[in-house]
Amino acid sequence: MKILICPDSFKDALPAADAARAIARGARRASSNLDILECPLADGGEGSLDALLAATGAERRTARVHDALGRPTRADWGWHAKSRTAYVELAEASGLQQLTPNERTALNSTTLGVGELIREALDAGAEHLLLTLGGSATNDGGAGMLTALGARLRDGEGHELTPGGAALAGLAELDLTGLDPRLAGLRVETAVDVDNPLLGERGASAVFGPQKGATPEDVARLDIALARLAEVTAETLDEDHRDLPGAGAAGGMGFAARAFLGAELRPGIELVMAQAGVEALMADADLVITGEGQLDGQSLAGKAPVGVSRAARRHGVPVVVLAGRLAPGWQAALDEGVTTAFALADGPMALDEALSRCAELLADRTESLVRLWIAAAGRQP
Structure with a gap:
């Protein structure tokens, strides 16, 4: 089972490469039998x-x-x-x-x-x-x-x-x-x-x-x-x-x-994905995990999770978005190839705490979703 991990940065918390590592860490906690590829991305902004x-x-x-x-x-x-x-x-x-x-x-x-x-x-x-x-x-x-x-x-x-x-x-x-x-x-x-x-x-x-x-x-x-x-x-x-x-x-x-x-x-x-050869990587993936600090209605204008999801849809690959916050209008991303999305917070918390715990929260959410994905596929971890 192959998972392609391609997040953008989580602003003021984690660069994209660190976010990808945190997501991969959570996936490996769920199962040691996964083929995981990290491919940090960006949408033209910092990073x-x-x-x-x-x-x-x-x-x-x-x-x-x-x-x-x-x-x-x-x-x-x-x-x-x-x-x-x-x-x-x-x-x-x-x-x-x-x-x-x-x-x-x-x-x-x-x-x-x-x-x-x-x-x-x-x-x-x-x-x-x-x-x-x-x-x-x-x-x-x-x-x-x-x-x-x-x-x-x-x-x-x-x-x-x-x-x-x-x-x-x-x-x-x-x-x-x-x-x-x-x-x-x-x-x-x-x-x-x-x-x-x-x-x-x-x-x-x-x-x-x-x-x-x-x-x-x-x-x-x-x-x-x-x-x-x-x-x-x-x-x-x-x-x-x-x-x-x-x-x-x-x-x-x-x-x-x-x-x-x-x-x-x-x-x-689109440019960053083309340079990274993401389309070819998706053709061989079973699941894509992406994310960034916030998913909202404006994300359709060119943000990384939606760009990734549009590409994954062309290959029939499900996409999970992990976001620091799901803001108003995020559901529009479901029409662009996003299969589902999760906010990171595991309970009420101040912004400073959420930022400082971003890597931990990414790993925890990923472990949970990958365990669910494996169970839904009827396979053993």
């Missing part, structure tokens, strides 16, 4: 680089870059020499989790470090870039990334704009003559975990700005600024991508990736 490195055997590299506030920092990226593929996770350089709540400023944060990582990949000879966009602290429409890659953004007096999304309101000229010419030979795939457009009530600023420190007044300023970026970009490139699903990902980085890097925007879980 995507780790999942991709584990799936592909790519080399982890480290570069000196700038964080979302322009401070020097170190960020990891991945390099797969055989395929000339680079893996860049935006959150490594410009991630929200790297900032304290008091440091979060959607008006002035920058994606400069992401562009610096892409430049590192180009220096290594990359021909294929897989860029994941979740977990950003930024709302600059990719302006910082463009600057790092040689573009120049100027105001009406010819002065270069200061970093951050707010400054884009004064954008008058987008000079791409200095853009790194090696980008022309780079195939870019971008992993997004949302389908929001760039602007408006479902746009980058309105939906994601508040968690990055934006007040209601800031949101209005940022939406106007990103609209100006979209207008100047359309005039410069004769293409308009502001309404593209996923353009609003990572404060408009989805827009920039498509407009300036020619990227294909795809659900992050």
